[in-house]
Amino acid sequence: MECVDVAQEQREQRRKQRFATKSMHMTQKYLRRMRDLGGTIEQMEPFFNALERIYVQGLDVERPHHTKTVGTYCVQVPQELIYAAGARPVKLCSGHYTAFSIGDDVVARDACPLVKAIAGFEHMGTLPLYENCSLMVVPITCDCKKRIAGLLRERWPVHPLHVPANREDEDIEHYVEDLYELMHMVSSVTGQAVTYESLANALNLTGRAQYELSRFLRIKRVTPNLLYGTHAMAVMNAASYLEAGVWASAMGALNDELERKARGNELVSRKDLPRIMLTGSPIVFPNLKIPLLVEEAGGMVVADETCMGERGMSDPVVPVDASFDGLMRSLAIRSLRPCPCPTFADNSQRIYRLRQMVRDYRVEGVIYHVLRGCLVYDYEYRLVEEELESMGIPVIRLESDYTDQDVEQLRIRSEAFVETIKLKKGPLKAIRG
C-alpha cells in the first residue's frame, strides 16, 4: 500500500515538474517575441524581469520578510486598502496557456480562458504567487468570477467582493460598507489595523504610481512611436507583481528616457503606421498574442482600453472629505463611478471613454478582443461597433482563446485589418509598401 502511495506521489511530482517546465517555456517564448520586436530599452528591464521572476523563475513577488500577500482580481479592489493593512497586493488574473490547458479539465467548458488559467494554477499548486497568498479578494464582476470565488474558497481564505450593477448613490453607500468589511478582513489577516495615517500613506504610494502612469500615457499620446504598444502593455501588466513604489520608480526612469528619446526623435517605427487601439476582454501576460500580431503585421498599438492596461490604474482617488470615512468613500467612488467595466448594467461610460481615446490618440482602427466565453464584453460589441462606425473608425472583432492554435488565423485577420487601414489612408502608399 505504501509503495502505491509513493509511486503516486512520484507521478504527481513528475506531472508538476512537467507543468512547471512547460509554463516556463511558454512564458519565455512570449518574452522572446517581445524582445524580437525590437525597440526595447534598458529602462524596460525591471518590468520584464518582474514578469520573468514570476512565470519563468517560479518565484514569489519580492517583499519584505513577514509581509503577507493578498491576491486580487479585476480593478474594483482598492489596492490602497491592502497596502494600508500592511500587506502586498498581487493581481492573480492570468493569461497563461499551460495553466489554461489544465483548468480546461477542471472547470466548465464554457467558462472563459482567464478563469480556466486561474483554476489551472489552483489545481496544480505550483506557482508561489498563488500558493503564498494569505487571502484572495474576488470582486464579483461576472459569472465566471462568481464561480471561481466558490472554487478558490476550497483552498484559500476568499473574500468575495460584491460589485453593484448600478452606480447610484445608494449603491456607492453599500459599496463603502463592503469596503469596510474588506478592510476588517485584510486587517484580521495581517494583524495590522488600518489607520488614517496608513491609509493616507497608501494613497500617496499608489498616487505616485498613478502620476507616473499618467506621465507615461501623456508621452505615448504625443509620440506613440517611442515604444511598441506590446511593450507598453507588458510594462502595465508588470504592475501586478511589483510594489507600487518600485513600479513607480521604474516607470519614472522609463518616462525620463522616453522624454529624452522624444526630444531626439528616436522612434521605434515609422510615424505613418496605422494607429490601432485595443479594447475588450483583458489582455493579460503572457497572452500578448493580439498586440504582438498587430505590431508584427505593421500596425502600431497606440492605446489599449483594457483592464490590465490603462484602465487598471489611470483613475486617481480624489478625497473631498479629509476624514477616514471620506478616504474610504473616495476609494469606493474611484472604484465604481469612472470604471468602464461591462459588469455595470448601464455602461455608457465605456462608450464616452472610447470616443475620447479615439480622439486623443488619433486612432485609425479598433480591435475588439473577445475571450471565448467572455459574455459581458461580447454583449457590448454591437454598441461599440455602432459608435465607432458613426465616427468612421473601422473595427474588427477578434475572438481568441489561451492557445497558440488560432495564431495563424488571427494573424491573417490582423494583417488584413492593418492593410485595410493603410489603403484607407493612402492607396498608393499601401501599394508601394
Next chain:
Amino acid sequence: MSYETEYSETLQRICTANAGVSSLRYFLDTAASWHACFARDPDGMSQDDDARPLVVVLGYGVPEQLIYACNTTPCILLGGSHASCQWSDDAVPRDSDPASRSILGYALRLAARPDIDPLFVVPLANDNMRKIAYHLKREGHEVLPVDIPPVATSPSARQAWEHSAEVLVHTVACHVGGWVTARSLRNADKLVGRARAAILAFEQSCLECPGVLDSEARLLVTNTYCQASDLAQWTAALDELTAEVRARYRTIGCPSSSAPRILVVGSPILFPQHKVAELINDAGLYTLVTVDAASTSRFASLNARESLGGATALMRAISRKHYSFDSSSASVVNWAMEHYVEHLLSSMEVDGVIFHILKGQIEYDFALSRLEPLFDRLDTPVFRLETDYQYQDVEQLRIRLEAFAEMLEQRMLVANRAYARRYCA
C-alpha cells in the same frame, strides 16, 4: 418551426397523454392563452392611447409577493421557447444561453405592443440579465434592475438586498398607481403562500400516486404558476387537480412502475421546450422531483410570527426570507439548491440523477462539480445532459439517455438479486 406550432404541439402531446384527467384542462388553457398573446405580431396591432401598465419580471430572483402587494399581477418571463429566441437574435451574442435569449425575445415582443406600458423588472442574477437590462433601457423602455448581492451571509449584502426590495415595491407601485400597505403585503404573501403550498401538495400527490400524470404534464402545471392571470383561481384549480390525481389513483389505480426513479436537477425545463422531459419519458425513466431555480423559493413564505408588523417590517421580512431560500444563479455558491438536492437524496429512494445544463449556463456546471462528491458518496449515478433549445441533438440524447436508463435498470436488477439472495440465505 413557428412559435404557434411549437407550443401547440407540446400542448397537444400533453393533452393526449393525460386525456383522462379533466382538471388538467384549466392548465392547458392557461398555457395556451398566455402563449397565444405572444403569437400575435405586435406590428399588426392598432395604436391604443390608453396603454395598460404591466409589470414584467425577467427570470427568477425577486419575491413576487412584493409585486402582488401593489395590486397587480406580474407577467413573469422565464424563457423556454426556441422560436422566441429568434426574436432576440440580433441583440445577443452567440454564446448567450437559450433561456436568456428566449426571455429577451418575449420581452421585446411585449415591448413592441402598443396596448401595454411595460415596466421591466430585471433581477440581475447573471451576466445575461445585466446586459439585457441595459439593452432594454437603451431601447427606451422603463427598466428596474434589481441587484442581487452574491454573498447572502454578509450583513451589508442583506442590507443592500432589502434596499433593492424597497425600491422594487416603490417603483412598481408608482408604475401601476397602486398603494402598498401592511395589509396588502400580508394578503399578497398569503396568496403566494397558498399557491406555493398547493404546488408542494400537488408534487407530493404525484409522488404518492405515480402514473396518473406524466412528468411533462407536471412540469406544465408548475410552469403555469407564472402565467396565471388570477393566482387565487389558479390555486383553486391546482387543489382540484391534486384531489383528482388522488381520486383517480384510489379508484382506477395505476400499475406500479418498476422504472428507475430519477431526480432532474439543473437548468429549468420550461414550457414549451419539453424536449428533455419528453426524452426522459421515452427512455422509461420516472422523474421523482425536478430541482431548478424555483424549487426552494416555494418554501419561502412567512410564518404567522413573521407576518406581524408594519409595511416596512413586512417588506423586509418577505425579502429576507426570499433571499435566504433563493436558488437562482445569483450567489457565489448555490447553497439553497445543493442542500435541497442533498435533502431529497437522503429522504427518497433515488436511482439516478439527470443534471440538465443548458448551453452557456455555466453556473450549473460548477454546481455539478460541487455535488459530484455527494453523488459518489451515496453511490448515485449522475448523467450530465447538456443541450439547448434546438432539435438537432435529439437522437444523440435519446441514445445516451436510453443507455443511462439501461444501466440504472441493471443496477436495480443486481441490487434486487443480492437482496433476494440475502433473504433466502
